[in-house]
Amino acid sequence: MKFLSEKNPDIHRTYEIINEGISKRAFVVLMACCKVLYQGRAKSRLGSGDRFIIIKPDGSFMVHQDRNLEPVNWQPPKSNCKASLENGILQITGSRRNPPESLEVEIHCTYMASYFIGEDSKELEIAGYEENMREMVFESPELIEEGFRPTSREYQTENGFIDILGKDKNGALMVLELKSRRAGVNAVKQLKKYLDCFTDHKEFVRGVLVAPSVTDDAMELLKEYQLEFKELHPPMELGGGKNLTLDFFSSS
Amino acid sequence: MKFLSEKNPDIHRTYEIINEGISKRAFVVLMACCKVLYQGRAKSRLGSGDRFIIIKPDGSFMVHQDRNLEPVNWQPPKSNCKASLENGILQITGSRRNPPESLEVEIHCTYMASYFIGEDSKELEIAGYEENMREMVFESPELIEEGFRPTSREYQTENGFIDILGKDKNGALMVLELKSRRAGVNAVKQLKKYLDCFTDHKEFVRGVLVAPSVTDDAMELLKEYQLEFKELHPPMELGGGKNLTLDFFSSS
DNA sequence: CTTTCAATCTCGGGC
């Protein structure tokens, strides 16, 4: 890991460090007093204050305040980040063509300027998504109910894609809408829309909302529409089959 | 701005810096080789690599890789962040009760450890759909009231930018605050702040909140401050992003 | 390239 970090660099030195970091495709990090202007999909302005600025090697560009998880302003990966120093004014500009937009950060004073060239080849392994739930239901249909047989996933209707289509033990058609987290009224409305595609169907079609839980409003709406709810939690198992919790911190 | 930054601190020193930073409610920043485990709404694992770690005073906790805008793992504001050093293993844990979840970062080696205590009182001012409303009012001032003449938009005061400044048919100054959605008490307070910039003005200054509707609380506050409300709906959106793109090209 | 949709979405506002 190569890196450089300086405290209280002046404007010119800050300019040098930023350029060096960007040209070396490093992780550039500043703590500085700045003001920010964004123009593009919308338009925003942020007055002067102390903030944290990050430029990643992939072109991601962020300005973080001391609050909130999200950056107050940003540019996505692949944006073109450049520093400029004109008439004694230091500015970092991140821009892109499609959509046309730019983020301008004017730096008044730098407390710390750094860049890092690190190594990180690991990718995140994650579980607990709706897709994991879909797989689980296909592999173990009895989790929905005894005798359930899924026939197709992502079944296309004129009102969108049905998560899972199947039949119950009596041969009645079942439409499943899956949610990986607590489901609200929107999920019920979505399910209802799918069922509306089967109004000309001869027999009764069952609609089932499958989620770890539902809001009270959603449960009421389910009853009103004569739909069902099946409690099911998304699987939380990571690949490899190892016992993650026990092995994780003792394995290195 | 107070801050501290050290290069290549050992595990014990890193532990001290993190604790000091958190206890002082500072912006804590690390560049370190680490591995990460998350368990809660979902579950994830990230093997060892060089990453950037941020703990904000509000409890926001992030782990950034050298790619992507979003952190690879995180905990939202108000999470409880603590460092622990046991059996020579340094770990930062961010957790919360509702929903129950935790993020554990095990640090193997630190390249840089810092904390910053900055000042930043400014809030982001953003103009999206409000922008269209402003244009509409400028083109058809009679929508506000008969005889209204807008004089300037984005008028700068020490308390921020006034959406529209103008005069009524009697020549009295009018400060307009636009909201594209139902306005709450915050909008009223904002308007009041702008009016406070005119306390030394000889004549009475009218403050008008322009929005499709207001909450009851906001309406009460308006009366208390002797401010006015004008119902106005934002222009029908014809695919906001595309409009913006077209404007961008035709104006340059 | 565009379109679509889930997300540990986040964030703010109302209730």
Added chain:
DNA sequence: GCCCGAGGTTGAAAG
């Protein structure tokens, strides 16, 4: 506190 809707959503996958 829960719930709902918006977002410069982001990001990934599929067409």
